[in-house]
Amino acid sequence: MPDGIAEATLLDYRYQLVDMHQVNCAGLLVQDNPDALVLAVLCDFGDRAPEQMVHYIVRRLKELLRQDDKRFREYMSMLEILSENRNLQAQIKEAEKMLTQVDVKRLPSYQLGYEDGEAKNQRQVVRQLLCQLDASRVAELLGLDIAEVERIASAQDDDATRDDQQTD
Incomplete structure (x- = not known):
């Protein structure tokens, strides 16, 4: 050059x-x-x-x-x-x-799925405990207030209904 x-x-x-x-x-x-x-x-x-x-x-x-x-x-x-x-x-x-x-765990869709899974898991634990204990004892064991345990318990019925409808 x-x-x-x-x-x-x-x-x-x-x-x-x-x-x-x-x-x-x-x-x-x-x-x-x-x-x-x-x-x-x-x-x-x-x-x-x-x-x-x-x-x-x-x-x-x-x-x-x-x-x-x-x-x-x-x-x-x-x-x-x-x-x-x-x-x-x-x-x-x-x-x-x-x-x-991509860090998949940072994606909003992953986080939503994770939160949904955690909520379902929490409902399942509450349901199993309610089969053996009353709501006040479940609330005490899980560190929740009794209203939250009752809300979770009623929400599990909605999930079961949805699951039944999806399998039909």
Whole structure:
């Protein structure tokens, strides 16, 4: 690549070229700037493994842009393009795959199902205890007030009716 522009009698401009492969990436990685993070993929990783550096860059981008999915996708696209200069496509692909792994327990649908399961379990325990004990003793054992035990006991009949209707 030329280190200047020379046009006879019009322009003679010189500039210094920087080989990004020789620039230490540490200075770019400490910035809370997505542009700097993406540019760091071109720099010298030193003794750090490329997989580790790519994962770090992607994780930091996700942290910085967590509220802006559109910008995150744009920066990931830039990262993919620049990674070709370092032959890091496999590491980028692995980092993107890591991003798609979802903590299922954090999904609202999981939480709703879990809460529903807990409520059914609580009704089942109350029902079994009420077969042997009176409501005041069940309330005492479970740390509930008697009105709550009675509410749970009546709700179990609704569940049993629904279950019977579904099997018919």
